[in-house]
Amino acid sequence: MNFDNMCEQIMIDFTSRQVPKAEIAHQLDCMEQVSRRNALLPEAPLFYCQTFGCQQNEADTERIAGMLCEMGYTRTQDAALANVIVVNTCAVREHAEKRVFGIMGQYTHIKDTRSDVIICMCGCMVQQEHITEKIKKSYPRVDIVFGTHMLWRFPELLLRRLSGSKRIFDISGDPKGEIAEGLPVQRDEGCHAWLSIMYGCNNFCTYCIVPYVRGRERSRQPEDIEAELRQLVADGYKDITLLGQNVNSYGKDLGIGIDFADLLTRLDAVPGEYRLRFMTSHPKDASEKLFAAMANGTHISHQLHLPFQSGSNAILKRMNRGYTKEAYLTLLEQARQYMPDVVLSSDIIVGFPGETEEDFQETLDVVRRGQYDLLYTFLYSKRSGTPAATMPDSTPSEEKKDRFNRLLKTQESINQQRQDAYQDRELNILIDGLSNSKDGVYTHCGRTDGGLLVLCRGEDLQIGDFVDVEIEKTSLRTLYGRVTRKGYHG
Ligand code: SAH
Ligand code: SF4
Ligand code: F3S
Numbered sequence: 001m002n003f004d005n006m007c008e009q010i011m012i013d014f015t016s017r018q019v020p021k022a023e024i025a026h027q028l029d030c031m032e033q034v035s036r037r038n039a040l041l042p043e044a045p046l047f048y049c050q051t052f053g054c055q056q057n058e059a060d061t062e063r064i065a066g067m068l069c070e071m072g073y074t075r076t077q078d079a080a081l082a083n084v085i086v087v088n089t090c091a092v093r094e095h096a097e098k099r100v101f102g103i104m105g106q107y108t109h110i111k112d113t114r115s116d117v118i119i120c121m122c123g124c125m126v127q128q129e130h131i132t133e134k135i136k137k138s139y140p141r142v143d144i145v146f147g148t149h150m151l152w153r154f155p156e157l158l159l160r161r162l163s164g165s166k167r168i169f170d171i172s173g174d175p176k177g178e179i180a181e182g183l184p185v186q187r188d189e190g191c192h193a194w195l196s197i198m199y200g201c202n203n204f205c206t207y208c209i210v211p212y213v214r215g216r217e218r219s220r221q222p223e224d225i226e227a228e229l230r231q232l233v234a235d236g237y238k239d240i241t242l243l244g245q246n247v248n249s250y251g252k253d254l255g256i257g258i259d260f261a262d263l264l265t266r267l268d269a270v271p272g273e274y275r276l277r278f279m280t281s282h283p284k285d286a287s288e289k290l291f292a293a294m295a296n297g298t299h300i301s302h303q304l305h306l307p308f309q310s311g312s313n314a315i316l317k318r319m320n321r322g323y324t325k326e327a328y329l330t331l332l333e334q335a336r337q338y339m340p341d342v343v344l345s346s347d348i349i350v351g352f353p354g355e356t357e358e359d360f361q362e363t364l365d366v367v368r369r370g371q372y373d374l375l376y377t378f379l380y381s382k383r384s385g386t387p388a389a390t391m392p393d394s395t396p397s398e399e400k401k402d403r404f405n406r407l408l409k410t411q412e413s414i415n416q417q418r419q420d421a422y423q424d425r426e427l428n429i430l431i432d433g434l435s436n437s438k439d440g441v442y443t444h445c446g447r448t449d450g451g452l453l454v455l456c457r458g459e460d461l462q463i464g465d466f467v468d469v470e471i472e473k474t475s476l477r478t479l480y481g482r483v484t485r486k487g488y489h490g
């Protein structure tokens with residue numbers, strides 16, 4: 001066998017998931033053309049972005065903002081003044097979609113007085129055909145609609161519309177997806193940064209729309225991720241979150257023998273004073289190896305978001321989650337053995353089709369045993385096109401709401417106990433903003449290694465400082481502390 005040829009073959013496979021360099025160069029050229037047009041205007045044009053949904057969407061908006069800045073636009077917080085409005089949408093629950101359509105009505109009215117405003121919709125929601133049909137028919141003032149796979153092509157679409165093209169709908173793109181490297185990013189101010197390590201999801205949980213709108217899992221090359229991390233650290237970012245719908249399956253598609261724990265360990269070796277977090281972890285792919293990497297790391301936060309969705313094995317099966325209640329609880333135990341100080345959070349869906357009171361009791365049981373610091377709880381929302389949408393669902397919505405409220409109550413008392421346990425303890429926090437505490441005593445806010453919110457007081461505090469605080473007061477969501485000394489602990 002010719003080894004050189006084999007390497008070449010492998011190289012081709014590895015890079016085939018990336019948007020070709022020539023395409024990226026074309027987008028950079030389109031940005032240049034828009035920028036030249038904008039330079040002729042009497043003053044810099046403005047853009048406004050609104051983001052719905054999860055961290056992936058926030059990270060995508062930062063890419064869109066990066067491209068707009070490169071094209072000579074300046075950000076405004078007032079949509080009424082903007083020349084370009086971008087609404088980055090979420091489809092995960094019906095409520096999110098309703099809010100988007102509500103807001104679109106307001107934005108399109110801006111055209112009553114300023115007809116040249118360009119209105120764009122992108123993100124997960126527009127990746128669905130019935131939604132684009134609705135926009136075509138009922139929202140004629142929306143100029144550009146582009147799907148999650150076409151984000152990198154935004155400069156070209158904007159240039160076309162500015163040059164007089166008809167309204168544009170581009171939701172094409174390979175559902176296997178592609179990765180676009182080398183485009184600008186405009187991160188929100190502060191010491192926190194998102195760092196996407198992979199895109200898409202292969203899990204097809206039966207209630208979830210994400211795999212349909214975000215395409216298949218695709219991992220970025222480890223060297224690209226590491227280079228971005230090094231740049232972030234050099235630029236002064238101190239709280240960096242690795243992003244993916246299921247980070248624990250990182251690398252499976254690359255075929256180079258690297259998994260998420262390996263990636264974490266590689267990234268952890270990048271020197272500097274910073275913290276590394278990640279989300280989200282799917283329990284079916286979480287492993288002892290991951291917990292060991294977290295425990296042994298210098299920069300890796302002891303924070304674990306491990307959604308279990310339901311405590312009932314029957315429901316977990318119908319959700320296609322790929323684990324049992326018992327396996328999940330064992331994972332939690334392992335995580336706590338490796339990291340006794342781990343801050344745990346989870347997502348739960350209440351009222352999945354066919355959920356009985358007994359099933360719900362199993363969920364409460366996991367909540368009590370899990371002793372989470374934070375829970376994100378959702379009422380099941382039917383998503384058309386997903387398998388769960390056709391499952392019989394006879395539980396009255398009043399009953400579902402009652403379960404939901406009982407879940408909140410159960411978690412509230414656990415929360416309070418967990419927060420109270422931090423009283424008088426010393427924690428290292430990163431100060432990441434000013435507090436809006438009414439008493440004026442606790443002037444700054446920050447996050448612990450595990451991600452807990454702390455309001456703090458002390459002399460000469462700066463955003464971006466790592467400091468030790470002694471906790472002197474607690475509430476359900478917030479810890480309050482006095483700064484005792486400055487310094488970062490790896
Ligand atoms: N990939 C992540 C989360 C993606 S969506 C994960 O698997 O953990 C975030 C959360 O929204 C999910 O964890 C789930 O709890 C919730 N969710 C997703 N689809 C939903 C639906 N149809 N109805 C209610 N909640 C839903
Ligand atoms: Fe949705 Fe499941 Fe994928 Fe999470 S793992 S994005 S819940 S399909
Ligand atoms: Fe929503 Fe898309 Fe995220 S559906 S939750 S914005 S991946």
